[in-house]
Amino acid sequence: MAKVLITGTAGFIGFHLAQKLLERGDQVVGLDSVNDYYDIRVKHGRLNITGIDADEIEYGKLIQSAKHDNYRFIQLQLEDDQNLNGLFATEKFDTVINLAAQAGVRYSLENPRAYIDSNIVGFVNILEACRHNEVKHLSYASSSSVYGLNETMPFSIHHNVDHPISLYAASKKSNELMAHTYSHLFGLPTTGLRFFTVYGPWGRPDMALFLFTKAILEGKPINIFNNGEMSRDFTYIDDIVEGVIRVNDNPPKGNPNWSGADPDPGTAKAPYTVYNIGNNSPVKLMDFVRIIEETLDMEAKKNFMPMQAGDVSATYADVQDLVNNLGYKPQTPLEYGVSQFVKWYREFYKV
Template sequence: MRILVTGAAGFIGSTLSERLLARGDDVLGYDNLNDYYDPTLKEARLAKLTPHANFRFVRGSLEDRPTLERAFADFRPQRVVNLAAQAGVRYSLTNPYAYIEANLVGFINVLEACRHGGVEHLVYASSSSVYGANRKLPFSVQDAVDHPVSLYAATKKANELMAHTYSHLYRLPTTGLRFFTVYGPWGRPDMALFLFTRKILAGEPIEVFNHGKHTRDFTYIDDIVEGVIRTLDRVPDGDPAFDPLRPNPGSSAAPYRVYNIGNNQPVELARYIEVLEQKLGRSAEKILLPLQPGDVPDTYADVAELSRDTGYTPSTPVEVGIDRFVDWYRAFYRV
């Protein structure tokens, strides 16, 4: 298939693109290589893709509509995976406009390009952050998500609503994936595992929010990519069991689905750090802090619908995932 991947120089996007190329798909990567974090890491990820004969790349932002429209017109993708976005909860507290431009203006550009380009299926990144103030665990796609606690979460919830509108009006098949704390080799430097590893190796203290008591459904990158591919290959139809008198937020009479994609096994942050310390052979000096504004105490993915529909089964425990990340980090940064 011809598959357009936005955010192709990103953590998930580059790993997904590699897997798609390995199975024989033609991939067009689209990314603006911005400086939200070190662009050299993005360039290194991209360098793994460019030798493939079936890979092409366009540098551009989602909010740059002419460039995005040209990419669609030239490549004529059959399916699209939209992973480009302004990420990060804490950054949304200081630079809210970046989220409106990339996540709302950018996403409507993607939807319009898919609509007019006759795309068979749009898979897009949502986030576990949409659960916001919800405290019933595990989080289910059948739960209402009407109380976001960060602007980042609000934009991801908005993406789901926008996608449903296009699925309803134009019969554009869309699938939203609520990612739960993705980690692993080639990960994002603003994420906890990357930050902790860098600081512990440098002999610097680490900031541990909520005194390490909160839990996260840490999900290894290979498990995430497996789930993305399984959903990409399964074009949704309208749900014949959808009841407008008792609507299920995870499905619709339109060709629309939303899934949780997580490890289905939350781990306390303190334990996550302990595993990292064991792998590094060093103890961390910890600065214990309260929960940050915009963060939630716990995340835990109910993946029943994704497993039922695609056979998704996450299989990587944090002990294995952290081990692989540290090996990659030491090799990449020569430390």
Template structure:
């Protein structure tokens, strides 16, 4: 089975690529390796899968030195010609689209980057999936689409019509675009709303990375809304297990779907939306205490007001995921944070004594 995974120099895409390579998929990874955060981390992830930095060239498929069933291409999804050529040549069975311009706060500073990557790039993938049909088109959405919805736990069967950041709005747009293509062209599409993903090899702009780095350097950490937030922190390998199972479970029309009472999570088209979250939300202060325990030192906290675009709480209802593929995430925050800290110390060569 041949699959295109976009974003394989990124956090979740890297883990998914490793998993599917190990399971014998014929994997093609794509990433533009942009400088939204430290590209050295992105190249280090690629090295783990046998893709050497000095062999990477724009628009060129290169083979892994470690895995005969893995190839990588550096490309922008906004470049329609490159995307079309890739689909025309490779004829993918599956697409798992994880590449995106991420980050709620950055969307306040550079909104156009989100339109180009998350809207234009997504459109090109949908159009190629129409021209060169695939068995299943899976894409990453986000818990941020719930926005002002305060009904907990957050369910894909609830409306998600009030996003409060441009990042979230582009992801909600992806869901709507995917539905239209599924309805018009009968493409099986599934959107996965991820809830605060963390773990080894994680993004440097995320709280766990920022907190760990500053605490090790005896610098203050910025704690927004004075720590009065709740998050459904989800360990990356739990996310990947859910994604892998969904890829192999193509969306189908819901025979009970009612146009007079439309269910947002399904359709008369082969379309589905699922949450992937830990289903065990914890307070931000509990998360910080887990980092303190893993590091063996106390945090110096700078308590700040709420940031624009942030939400107060997330809590994933994952009953649909559990029913569909018999899986729900189960890694505790304490275990996941400990694994991240162990990776961080090794990768950045930080001694235990610091």
């Protein structure tokens, strides 16, 4: 039975991942800062589902779940290296899945320092804690945003990603570079997870599906950026979680064929790799809106806007390495995923 630390368990992906690992019997410790970047009721609701009462949360204190004997939760910031090191030294985790981060491309234009604190300082603290406590594998959230100005589609882990166009993307690229360094110097197996537009029940309130659904139900207009000339590789939460679990269970061993004369950006001689986890099926923004309208049986009022700074016009994941190495390919249809989100949204907000 593995002992796993998941950071970001009050967050969207971390919450669903914790549930899945608990179901299969792993010992799980969840960690989250529980900040107010978005509607705190959603974060508290997720925690409550896993047996953590928001009223009992005390910074730096491990709380036992009321629903799962094999789950405990701690409120902690990744920047707090003293308490983080103490947690690692006491718990002796087998693997770590780092999903905690300051999220959002557009917010990085307004509050850049939040990304340095959480995504850079916090991540090096995770690396150091893993290094000094014999963690067998660190998996961590990267992002499709790292592809930046790349135009070759679909995006492949074997493409260079040297031109990010938001600080958020740059912070995720830096995580991959830092992870490679620790894999190379200290033999720490690390895997970066480039997620592509994750959606589903309990999804983030700053994401398009949530914003569009809320606005349509309230009779308010939705903002359509780049005048609708955009596409995204929408990936359902259950597919993301399955991919993360397969990655967690299969630490990289290093690529013996890697050569500095012709360096492969996606692998290394060290125990380091990255994976795209996406649906491998981009959807046009206006088709996405149409599916939401059909699911709600309501028509959206549309406010067409120019492209926002930091955004890219299209994402499209090449998942062949995920298929080849881990035997997995996400494939949940968007219509099903949207219907599951809308069902959750109506129940949670009682609309």
